Amino acid sequence: xxxxxxxxxxxxxxxxxxxxxxxxxxxxxxxxxxxxxxxxxxxxxxxxxxxxxxxxxxxxxxxxxxxxxxxxxxxxxxxxxxxxxxxxxxxxxxxxxxxxxxxxxxxxxxxxxxxxxxxxxxxxxxxxxxxxxxxxxxxxxxxxxxxxxxxxxxxxxxxxxxxxxxxxxxxxxxxxxxxxxxxxxxxxxxxxxxxxxxxxxxxxxxxxxxxxxxxxxxxxxxxxxxxxxxxxxxxxxxxxxxxxxxxxxxxxxxxxxxxxxxxxxxxxxxxxxxxxxxxxxxxxxxxxxxxxxxxxxxxxxxxxxxxxxxxxxxxxxxxxxxxxxxxxxxxxxxxxxxxxxxxxxxxxxxxxxxxxxxxxxxxxxx
Amino acid sequence: xxxxxxxxxxxxxxxxxxxxxxxxxxxxxxxxxxxxxxxxxxxxxxxxxxxxxxxxxxxxxxxxxxxxxxxxxxxxxxxxxxxxxxxxxxxxxxxxxxxxxxxxxxxxxxxxxxxxxxxxxxxxxxxxxxxxxxxxxxxxxxxxxxxxxxxxxxxxxxxxxxxxxxxxxxxxxxxxxxxxxxxxxxxxxxxxxxxxxxxxxxxxxxxxxxxxxxxxxxxxxxxxxxxxxxxxxxxxxxxxxxxxxxxxxxxxxxxxxxxxxxxxxxxxxxxxxxxxxxxxxxxxxxxxxxxxxxxxxxxxxxxx
Ligand SMILES: Nc1ncnc2c1ncn2[C@@H]1O[C@H](COP(=O)(O)OP(=O)(O)OP(=O)(O)O)[C@@H](O)[C@H]1O
Ligand SMILES: [Mg+2]
Numbered sequence: 001x002x003x004x005x006x007x008x009x010x011x012x013x014x015x016x017x018x019x020x021x022x023x024x025x026x027x028x029x030x031x032x033x034x035x036x037x038x039x040x041x042x043x044x045x046x047x048x049x050x051x052x053x054x055x056x057x058x059x060x061x062x063x064x065x066x067x068x069x070x071x072x073x074x075x076x077x078x079x080x081x082x083x084x085x086x087x088x089x090x091x092x093x094x095x096x097x098x099x100x101x102x103x104x105x106x107x108x109x110x111x112x113x114x115x116x117x118x119x120x121x122x123x124x125x126x127x128x129x130x131x132x133x134x135x136x137x138x139x140x141x142x143x144x145x146x147x148x149x150x151x152x153x154x155x156x157x158x159x160x161x162x163x164x165x166x167x168x169x170x171x172x173x174x175x176x177x178x179x180x181x182x183x184x185x186x187x188x189x190x191x192x193x194x195x196x197x198x199x200x201x202x203x204x205x206x207x208x209x210x211x212x213x214x215x216x217x218x219x220x221x222x223x224x225x226x227x228x229x230x231x232x233x234x235x236x237x238x239x240x241x242x243x244x245x246x247x248x249x250x251x252x253x254x255x256x257x258x259x260x261x262x263x264x265x266x267x268x269x270x271x272x273x274x275x276x277x278x279x280x281x282x283x284x285x286x287x288x289x290x291x292x293x294x295x296x297x298x299x300x301x302x303x304x305x306x307x308x309x310x311x312x313x314x315x316x317x318x319x320x321x322x323x324x325x326x327x328x329x330x331x332x333x334x335x336x337x338x339x340x341x342x343x344x345x346x347x348x349x350x351x352x353x354x355x356x357x358x359x360x361x362x363x364x365x366x
Numbered sequence: 367x368x369x370x371x372x373x374x375x376x377x378x379x380x381x382x383x384x385x386x387x388x389x390x391x392x393x394x395x396x397x398x399x400x401x402x403x404x405x406x407x408x409x410x411x412x413x414x415x416x417x418x419x420x421x422x423x424x425x426x427x428x429x430x431x432x433x434x435x436x437x438x439x440x441x442x443x444x445x446x447x448x449x450x451x452x453x454x455x456x457x458x459x460x461x462x463x464x465x466x467x468x469x470x471x472x473x474x475x476x477x478x479x480x481x482x483x484x485x486x487x488x489x490x491x492x493x494x495x496x497x498x499x500x501x502x503x504x505x506x507x508x509x510x511x512x513x514x515x516x517x518x519x520x521x522x523x524x525x526x527x528x529x530x531x532x533x534x535x536x537x538x539x540x541x542x543x544x545x546x547x548x549x550x551x552x553x554x555x556x557x558x559x560x561x562x563x564x565x566x567x568x569x570x571x572x573x574x575x576x577x578x579x580x581x582x583x584x585x586x587x588x589x590x591x592x593x594x595x596x597x598x599x600x601x602x603x604x605x606x607x608x609x610x611x612x613x614x615x616x617x618x619x620x621x622x623x624x625x626x627x628x629x630x631x632x633x634x635x636x637x638x639x640x641x642x643x644x645x646x647x648x649x650x651x652x653x654x655x656x657x658x659x660x661x662x663x664x665x666x667x668x669x670x
Contacts, residue, residue, distance in 0.1 A: 008469035016457035019493065198453040202420050206447050206509070207470040364420065 001216065005209050009217040017221065026183055028229050031176050035233055038172045039241040052076035052132070053099040055087050058106035066102065066118070069143050075135050098132045170244060173237040174327035177255075178320055180229050181262040182294060184222045188270025189287045192361075193277045201363040211363050215267070223263055230259065246334030254330045258343055262323045264350035268357040275360060294320045322346065368395045371517055371548045372417060377426035379412050386412045388572030389426070394550060399543050401559040402552045404569035405661050410552040411450050413569075414519050417550065418447050431517060443471055446515035450522050450552075452506030456495040460486055460505045463494070464512055471513040484508045485534055500527045507535065518542065518549045524558060536562060556654035566653075570661050580653050587660055588651040590622040593629045595636075597643035604641045605632075626650070
């Protein structure tokens with residue numbers, strides 16, 4: 001690997017890229033249009049108090065105390081349902097907007113010094129869900145605060161993937177960052193077969209450039225473009241739509257790390273997908289096959305709240321889901337520790353996949 | 367004696383059951399222009415690409431500047447390569463392309479000068495996709511010159527060029543030859559090979575069927591020379607009376623000559639008989655005539 005060659009190719013690539021209107025459009029303009037669109041659509045949504053169904057499977061002084069606190073906040077109309085009722089059925093038959101489950105291990109967990117989880121279920125509308133989530137979280141935080149002399153902690157977990165502030169835009173910023181990273185894959189899926197067909201790799205090899213240098217220069221450039229477009233996205237999210245993201249040195253660095261891992265991951269997937277498609281038709285088939293499921297099922301454009309269970313299951317197999325969820329945790333919740341493992345996996349998986357892609361990616365003719 | 371820069375012996379390249387190159391041997395000396403000729407699919411490009419290190423061979427021995435192109439990592443820096451189907455990043459300009467090669471190959475040549483040499487001076491900042499076919503080809507040639515290489519591989523450098531541009535490329539190749547470069551040139555233009563090449567090899571179906579200087583090849587394979595006389599029936603009658611064999615071909619009368627000097631006696635004979643004829647020409651076969659027959663004969667042999 002020669003840095004001088006990497007930088008020479010970087011410069012060649014950057015110039016041709018910046019001359020290409022369509023590339024610039026998809027890298028920079030398209031995400032901006034999307035965030036403006038989403039921001040505008042969801043900016044009017046507001047919150048109105050709703051009924052909260054509560055099922056307490058762990059009756060105890062503490063758990064009833066929590067129910068009382070929620071009730072007395074006046075922010076929800078609390079409606080209790082018996083322990084033996086099937087909560088999921090109840091939610092469907094009565095079209096319940098929000099239901100809180102205090103699971104059977106809640107009390108014992110707390111007494112053994114652990115965390116007491118409660119689960120929010122049953123939303124069909126992401127905006128309302130966000131608001132409910134936020135309100136409940138607020139109440140629980142207060143309870144936690146009052147009980148701060150003890151080691152007990154109440155934690156609300158939600159089965160809807162929504163940001164913690166009640167603004168939908170908070171959710172879309174990480175989602176669209178995911179989209180920008182995904183576009184690097186898109187680039188590769190098209191570039192690799194195209195360069196092979198035009199025999200540009202052969203032509204580039206006459207310059208002494210190696211495939212690793214080619215990939216490195218490409219990724220460096222992509223990373224710069226990602227940073228640029230993602231900074232713009234975050235800025236628009238914050239200044240135009242009042243997104244409340246947790247931005248500090250740690251979350252920014254962690255996000256950059258996640259994006260970097262994602263870049264490796266999706267570049268590798270792109271190269272591999274590009275290698276299997278050897279003519280123009282297969283390029284678009286493979287491209288769409290890889291691109292669209294990820295785009296729509298990973299929650300880039302909408303949370304999977306609306307989706308049937310089997311789609312949610314599929315989404316669990318899509319790497320982009322974890323990528324976006326990690327970003328949501330870090331940027332929306334400022335929560336780095338719980339995604340640390342995911343980030344390690346992302347980087348590890350990317351490294352392995354990258355090695356495979358580089359190995360299989362041959363510049364020579366057979 | 368000049369050193370050998372390219373040495374090929376018993377080179378074989380198979381694609382599944384096709385032997386695209388079938389045991390060929392040749393060598394090129396420093397400063398020599400060597401031309402590979404042959405019909406489409408003869409195996410020229412395959413041979414050249416093996417020498418460039420772009421393709422791996424099936425068997426045989428190949429040395430370029432005393433290195434094995436399949437293994438060497440440094441050979442690229444000493445070679446200039448214009449591939450047959452040259453293409454480049456469609457949004458890059460000739461200037462950017464040359465700058466890139468100049469940096470990576472650590473060359474010192476002047477970019478504008480090279481562009482002028484191939485007549486691309488005024489297209490330095492035009493994106494590749496907006497160049498004409500011939501201009502693209504010229505960029506390919508320019509890129510092969512950036513590192514002032516010792517050995518050049520030019521695979522059909524003039525295909526797609528207009529006659530004037532072709533002559534310009536010929537001049538570039540002549541200049542390179544004067545500077546002592548060794549050049550492996552493939553072409554479909556036989557007059558190009560005749561003009562530029564010190565030696566040629568004629569390939570067909572993966573084999574070299576003959577090689578030598580263009581003169582030698584013509585000498586070896588040309589059929590009898592022809593004397594062509596333009597004239598009327600009287601000329602025919604007089605020639606018949608003199609016992610000469612001839613063929614009528616439109617307004618021409620064609621006589622095959624065993625020896626080119628026989629032409630003198632025929633013309634003398636006609637003058638002595640005061641036979642009137644309009645004019646005459648002596649026709650010797652060109653490399654192209656010989657080439658077409660050599661390649662054609664093989665085709666016919668196979669269909670028998
Ligand atoms: N990648 C490949 N896979 C299979 N067969 C190939 C491949 N490349 C070339 N061939 C075959 O090898 C033979 C020689 O091809 P090559 O390109 O060397 O011919 P050529 O002499 O350069 O012809 P042309 O004058 O048309 O350029 C042809 O029959 C061709 O079909
Ligand atoms: Mg060829």
